[in-house]
Amino acid sequence: MTRALVIRAVSRVIVPLSLLVVVGVRAWSHATLEPIQSELQDLFTLSLSLLIESLPFITLGISLSIIVQVFVPASWMQKWLPRGKFSRRAVVSLFGMVLPVCECGNVPLARGLMGRGFSVGDSVTFLLAAPIVNPVTIITTYQAFGFDDGILVTRIIAGYVIANLLGWLLSNHPEPEKMLTRRFVRDCEIPIGDQGMTKPQQIGSLFISESAALMPALILGALIAGVIQVGIPRETLISLGTDPVISVVALMALAFVISVCANVDAFYILPFAQIFLPGSIIAFLVVGPLIDIKMLSLLRTTYAPRTIGVISAVVGLSAFLLGMVINSVG
Amino acid sequence: MWAKAIRLRGPVSIAILITVSLALAWEGKLGFFIHPRYNFFTVSMGVVGLGLVLIATIKRNPPHDHDRVAAGMGLPKRTRRLSIWEGLSGAVVAVFVLLAVVLPPAALTSATAENRSATVPAPPESEDSIGDISVAFESLTVRDWARLLVATQDPSFYRGKTFNAEGSIIKSTDPDVFLLTRFVVTCCAVDAAPVSVPVFLPGWQNDPLLEGWIRVSGEFHTAEQPGDWGALVLVPREIRQEEAPDAPYLF
Numbered sequence: 049m050t051r052a053l054v055i056r057a058v059s060r061v062i063v064p065l066s067l068l069v070v071v072g073v074r075a076w077s078h079a080t081l082e083p084i085q086s087e088l089q090d091l092f093t094l095s096l097s098l099l100i101e102s103l104p105f106i107t108l109g110i111s112l113s114i115i116v117q118v119f120v121p122a123s124w125m126q127k128w129l130p131r132g133k134f135s136r137r138a139v140v141s142l143f144g145m146v147l148p149v150c151e152c153g154n155v156p157l158a159r160g161l162m163g164r165g166f167s168v169g170d171s172v173t174f175l176l177a178a179p180i181v182n183p184v185t186i187i188t189t190y191q192a193f194g195f196d197d198g199i200l201v202t203r204i205i206a207g208y209v210i211a212n213l214l215g216w217l218l219s220n221h222p223e224p225e226k227m228l229t230r231r232f233v234r235d236c237e238i239p240i241g242d243q244g245m246t247k248p249q250q251i252g253s254l255f256i257s258e259s260a261a262l263m264p265a266l267i268l269g270a271l272i273a274g275v276i277q278v279g280i281p282r283e284t285l286i287s288l289g290t291d292p293v294i295s296v297v298a299l300m301a302l303a304f305v306i307s308v309c310a311n312v313d314a315f316y317i318l319p320f321a322q323i324f325l326p327g328s329i330i331a332f333l334v335v336g337p338l339i340d341i342k343m344l345s346l347l348r349t350t351y352a353p354r355t356i357g358v359i360s361a362v363v364g365l366s367a368f369l370l371g372m373v374i375n376s377v378g
Numbered sequence: 379m380w381a382k383a384i385r386l387r388g389p390v391s392i393a394i395l396i397t398v399s400l401a402l403a404w405e406g407k408l409g410f411f412i413h414p415r416y417n418f419f420t421v422s423m424g425v426v427g428l429g430l431v432l433i434a435t436i437k438r439n440p441p442h443d444h445d446r447v448a449a450g451m452g453l454p455k456r457t458r459r460l461s462i463w464e465g466l467s468g469a470v471v472a473v474f475v476l477l478a479v480v481l482p483p484a485a486l487t488s489a490t491a492e493n494r495s496a497t498v499p500a501p502p503e504s505e506d507s508i509g510d511i512s513v514a515f516e517s518l519t520v521r522d523w524a525r526l527l528v529a530t531q532d533p534s535f536y537r538g539k540t541f542n543a544e545g546s547i548i549k550s551t552d553p554d555v556f557l558l559t560r561f562v563v564t565c566c567a568v569d570a571a572p573v574s575v576p577v578f579l580p581g582w583q584n585d586p587l588l589e590g591w592i593r594v595s596g597e598f599h600t601a602e603q604p605g606d607w608g609a610l611v612l613v614p615r616e617i618r619q620e621e622a623p624d625a626p627y628l629f
Contacts, residue, residue, distance in 0.1 A: 055539050063435040067397045067428075074401060074479050083484030090490045096478055097411040097567035100399050103422030104416070107396070111426060252434035260388030264467045267391060277568065282494045312413075312565035 057346035068139045072211065087278050091237045093254030095274030098307060102152045102266060104266050105309075109153030110258045110274070114178065115162030117248045137173045137215040140166075141208055144178025150309050151179040151337050152266065153348040156258050159330045168351075172359065179310035179337035180207030197326040202374070203333045210338070214359060227355040229348075231261075261349040271305045277342065281358030295328040296371035300364065303336035310337035327375030334367040386472045389434060396427040398478050409625045410483035412566045416473045452509060454622070485626030491559050516542040516595075521628050522562040524573040527598075531609050536598035541612055542618055543573070544593040548572070549580075552605045554580040558594055563627040576601075577589040578611040591620045 083089055090320040116125075132137045147157065158171040166174075166193070178186060180203060218227060226234050235257060245253060308316050313336045321329055339360050347356050402408045403421045412420065462562075518526075520543050526535075545558040557574035578601065582588050596614040605611075 060436050063393065063431060067393060070394055070397050071401060072477055074398065077480035081480065081482055083482050086487065087483075087489045090486050092481065093484055093486055094568055095426070095474070096492075099395065100402070100408070100411045100420065101476075101566040101568075103392070103395055103399060103427075104420045107392075107423040107427040110424045111430070112431075128418045202527070248433055248437035249419075249621065251430065252437045255434045256386075256389045257428040259392040260386070263388035263391045263395075264471050267471050268467060271470065271474060273568070274601060278490065278493070293423050306568055308569050309565050312569070315564040316571075 049313045053370045058209075063360045091274045091278045094277050095270040098190035098270040098273055099267065101309060101331045102150075102270070102342065105150040106262060106266060107153075109156035110255060110262070112147065113163075113258060114157040114226070114251055114254045116157070116160040117163050117254060118163070118247055123162055126240065131221060133169075134216070137170060137212050137219075140170050141177030141211045141215070142181060143174050147178065150182075150311055151175075151343055152346055154178050154344075155350065156262060157263075159232065159258065159350055160222040160236075160291065161351075162228075162232075167219060168221070168224045168355070169215040169217075169219030172218055172351075172355075173211045173253075174365070175211075176338050176359075177211035178206055180204060180211075180312065180334075181301060184311045185314075185337070188312055189314040192318045193321070197328055197329075199326060199333065202370070204332050206330070206334045206366070206370055207337065210334070210363060213366070214362050217358065217362065221247040227352055229350060229352055232350050262274060262346060265345040265349050266342065270306070272345070273305065275342045276305050292325055292327070292375040295324050296368055296375065299324060299332040300335045300367060300371075304340050307340040307342040308336065313337070325375045327371035327373070330374055332372030333368045334370060335363060338363045355361075389476045391471050392427065393431045394475050395478060396424045396431070400424045400428075402483065405478040406609055407483050407622060407628070408494060409545050409627065409629075410485060410567070413628075413629050414553045416565075441596075464517050485622060486561055486567060486570055487545055488504060488559070491546070491548045491561065491617060494572055519543050519571070519628055520545045520558055520575055521562055521573045523575045526576065527608055533598070533600050536610065538597075540595060540597060542593070542595040543575075544623070545574075546591055547588055548574070549583075550576060550605065550607065552576075552603065553583070554578060555601075555607075555611060556582050556588070557607070557609070558592070559626045563629055567627070573628075576605065576607040576611045579617075587601065588617070589617055593618050593620050 084092075130139055131231070143153075147154075158166075158175045161174065162168070162171050186200070186204065189200045189203060195201070218224075221227055228236075251275050297316070303313070306316070313333060315333050317329055320332075344356060346358070347359070399408070399420055402411070403417060403424070408414070408417050408420065439579075518541075523541060523543065543558070545560045548557045548559050550557050555576045555578050556576050559572045559574040561570035561572055563570050577594060577596075579585075579588075592614065592615050595616045596612050598610045599613050600609055601611040
């Protein structure tokens with residue numbers, strides 16, 4: 049009994065103490081080591097940059113997921129949402145307007161929503177629409193492009209339609225569990241509120257399970273994005289950009305590789321608007337928030353590979369066709 | 379024990395990376411990685427994250443194994459064998475997190491600038507906005523000058539105006555010209571786009587002082603051979619080495 053109490057007391061202080069040790073080791077090593085000054089250092093800087101930029105959004109997403117699962121009764125959410133599948137998804141795809149979370153932060157929230165009874169189709173609709181209908185994304189796209197070439201309006205409509213199209217497609221699957229990873233299905237079998245834990249215990253348990261699922265995926269995604277950024281000369285992608293067809297593919301590939309946040313991708317691509325056709329710019333702005341290296345890695349924590357394949361194919365094909373149509377009529 | 383450590387890689391890595399973010403913010407070095415507009419949000423969510431870490435440490439009380447089985451949740455996790463994927467990703471995560479702790483922050487090097495410079499267009503600028511620049515020209519950055527060079531290549535505009543700015547060096551297509559370069563960041567270092575001004579200095583490759591960060595002062599003149607940067611080049615009056623600034627990027 050006494051031993052158990054000691055172990056419990058030690059376990060309570062070990063984390064704060066460990067973090068203080070981290071701070072101490074960091075201070076010592078920074079005073080001792082010099083940056084490597086090579087492409088290897090750039091790879092690490094790019095990966096860590098992506099991670100530090102995503103980390104607050106992941107934390108916010110996990111926090112909202114915890115709030116949804118611990119404090120919001122399932123019946124309350126079901127009561128306020130339309131019953132019909134189409135109208136329900138139409139409303140779900142607007143959640144992004146009131147939840148200011150970037151695309152990577154939406155993954156834990158989508159997991160939380162499924163934990164509260166949302167279907168796979170609903171969750172994908174939310175996941176794909178939210179970063180584009182997000183007010184911050186709309187404002188930054190407007191600041192970058194105004195209403196020139198209909199880029200802003202096309203982006204919003206395209207994101208909304210693609211999200212609902214995918215939601216509809218996935219909702220027709222006869223066995224929805226097969227669209228998810230086995231581990232996630234297992235985690236969802238018994239809602240956190242039914243596991244005999246107090247609220248703080250539920251919060252702690254959910255934080256651990258969500259960070260355990262998401263952090264390795266986020267780190268590996270950031271690392272792969274860093275490797276590709278350093279390894280593939282940007283010129284290789286951009287040199288393809290003068291052709292109306294290949295330019296669309298080139299900017300879609302660029303969006304996939306750079307994994308930049310949807311809130312600011314419009315500023316990133318703005319200088320390219322001088323040399324690229326509007327269709328390829330729109331393809332970039334549609335693909336980027338929905339599918340990139342970092343997102344694929346995060347989606348893999350929840351959705352089965354085949355589901356991710358369907359999502360990627362529909363998003364890629366839709367964005368390509370949209371870009372082609374705009375280039376041909378513009 | 380290793381299996382347990384690997385399974386805890388998620389919560390441990392988020393706790394350590396949040397600590398690293400907060401330490402960078404405390405030292406004023408978040409600018410090596412992200413745009414300053416995200417500093418407040420990063421710090422705020424870092425504090426929230428640490429709060430969740432503490433709650434998870436103090437209050438977590440997972441159901442007993444027999445409860446899990448009775449509840450239909452399958453066998454307790456510790457009886458499950460660790461997969462190769464978990465072991466591999468655990469090792470990668472551990473190395474990455476360790477490097478995040480021990481390596482000092484560093485700005486992107488000229489290798490990345492060269493990778494991106496040939497392809498990233500200079501920021502758009504119209505001739506009308508030249509009139510907006512009423513500040514002392516000596517305080518303009520490389521980006522400001524790059525914008526001016528895009529807006530006008532009229533040599534008379536630059537006559538009597540002194541360039542004095544810092545940056546790092548990347549080579550150009552002309553062996554007598556190097557590009558004084560800064561990165562401009564929109565969101566984070568991932569989207570860093572280099573902007574440059576051409577500096578005419580024959581034999582610059584042989585000068586050992588021309589590496590790392592330098593400050594150049596001089597004036598723009600018409601180049602003997604126009605290059606892909608335009609018809610004007612900076613002819614330096616003075617070049618001196620400098621320490622890398624605390625804010626290596628322009629925002």
